[in-house]
Amino acid sequence: MEDLALNRVRQIRQHKGLSQAELARRARISRSGLAAIEREELVPSVHAALALCRALGTSVEDLFASPPTEAPAWAWMPSRLPCGFWRVDLPDGERLLPAEGEHPACPPCDGWFDGGLLHFEGGEPRRTLVLACCDPAAGLLVARLAQEGVRLVVLQRSSGEALELLAAGAVHVAGLHLAGEHDSRGNSHLAGARLGPGYRLVRLALWEEGVACLPSGVGGGLGRLIRPAVPWVGRRSGAGARACQDLVLGSRAAPGNLASDHSGVVAAIRQGWAQAGICPRFVAEAAGLGFFPVRREPFDLCHAEVLEEDPRLQALHRAIRCRAFQQRLSCLPGYDLEGVGEIEAVGAGR
Secondary structure (H helix, E strand, O other): OOOOOOEOHHHHHHHOOOOHHHHHHHHOOOHHHHHHHHOOOOOOOHHHHHHHHHHHOOOHHHHEOOOOOOOOEEOOOOOOOOEEEEEEEEOOEEEEEEOOOEOOOOOOOOEEEOOOOEEEOOOOHHHEEEEEEOOOOHHHHHHHHHHOOOEEEEEEOOHHHHHHHHHOOOOOEEEEOOOOOOOOOHHHHHHHHHHOOOEEEEEEEEEEEEEEEOHHHOOOOHHHHOOOOOOEOEEOOOOHHHHHHHHHHOOOOOOOOEEOOHHHHHHHHHOOOOOEEEEEHHHHHHOOOEEEEEEEEEEEEEEEHHHOOOHHHHHHHHHHHOHHHHHHHHOOOOEEOOOOOOEEEOOOOO
C-alpha cells in the first residue's frame, strides 16, 4: 500500500468535463478522498477504484498504470463507521485493526476508514504489539515499550474476550484474571481450557478485586450491599470480575444491568444507576468510591509460544522485568508484585 499506483483520474475527469465534486458524487466517495487520489497521495481501495471506473466509463487498466493494490484484510470488521485503524503485523500477515474500545494511552491511529476509502496517514506494523486486556494500568506498559521502540496498542476487553481474540490470531497478547490467588484451577488451567496447548503466561501482578460502592455505603458494611433490594451493576459471563461477583452474591440472582468493563462499573455507581459492583481496588479508588476487598487475583499476560522470539514479545518481557516499571506499578492501590515476571506454560499449573 505504500507504493502509490500512477493514475489518470484527473486527466480523464478533465477530458470528460467533470468537476471533482461531480465525479466524487457519481462515484459516491468523498471529494477530499478523490483529491488525494488525483494527487497520488492515497491508493484507492478496490471498491473505490471500481466506482471511479464506472463513473468515468473506463477500465481499471486505462485508469491506473497498474491495478490498485488490495488493502490488508481487517483483523475483524469495524462495528461502526467511520473508524480509525492501526496497521499491525499479526501471525497470519498484515491486518487492519479497528480502533474500538482502545485504552486512552494508545498511540494515534494510522488512518481512518469512511466506508468507501481507506485513508492512510502512517503506520509501523512490524513495530506494533497488540494487547487485549482490562488492566487499567496498561498505560504504564505503553510508555515503557515506547522506550524500547515498540508501539503497544491496548484494546480494553474482558478476560474472556481477550482470550477469544488471541485464539483467533487477532491480537498478540491477552490479559486475564479468571482465578483467585488460591484457586486450584488457576489462570493457566482456565486459559488452557479455552486455548489448548502452545501458550505461555507471564505474571504481571496480583491485584485486589472487590466490591465498589459510594463512600456513604462503606459504613453499612458489605452485608448490607448484598441484600436483594440493593441494585447492582453486573458483569457478563467470561469476564474476570464475574467470578468474584458470583462469589460475593452467592445464591442471589445475577444483576440484569451489565457493564462492559471496570470503568462502566464505576460510572454506573457514580451516576446513581447502581449502588455496588465488582472492580479492582485501583479503579474504585481512582473514581473516589468506597471499596470492600474480596480476594487477590493473579493478573497474567498470555501469548503463543511460537512468538517467543518475536522482538516485540521480548521487549514486553523486558518491560515487565524493568525495575522502574515495577516501581511505578507497585505504587498503584491494590497492586502487589509477588511473582512478577514468572513464566508458565498454559495448562501446567503453578
